Amino acid sequence: HDWELRDNSTKLKRTFKFHNFEDAMRFAQRVGKLCEIEGHHPDLMIGWGYCRVEFQTHKINGLHENDFIMAAKVNRLLEL
């Protein structure tokens, strides 16, 4: 599972799988902190065993280079 273009290529989404709710929540917090620092906010969906991360540049209601950079930075969190 990697990032996917969705909604007519206006959004970039990836679903990360976990073994419980707590780990999904912890990952969401890390993504949230990263995005605070970068000043580019995702939409996050969290439930038992998953965290879905969604990027969009709301100002243009579509995707911008920044969204792809953020996606790569979120991927890097998994390696830390």
Place this chain on the structure above:
Amino acid sequence: HDWELRDNSTKLKRTFKFHNFEDAMRFAQRVGKLCEIEGHHPDLMIGWGYCRVEFQTHKINGLHENDFIMAAKVNRLLEL
């Protein structure tokens, strides 16, 4: 805005509004911790200025008394 029944009354949802991403994330963490303690996990959606909380008893693919109890407990977080 209060809790609403959705998807043929199989889910209970409420959207909480905030003034930024960080506050929405902080609220989501509090809801997450409460639900860990109670052992009943919601689906959370977080973005700039909002946190949506969704309860369902997945085992019955519908609503159970516990979902309404959890909704009331989440409401109480706002008062703390």
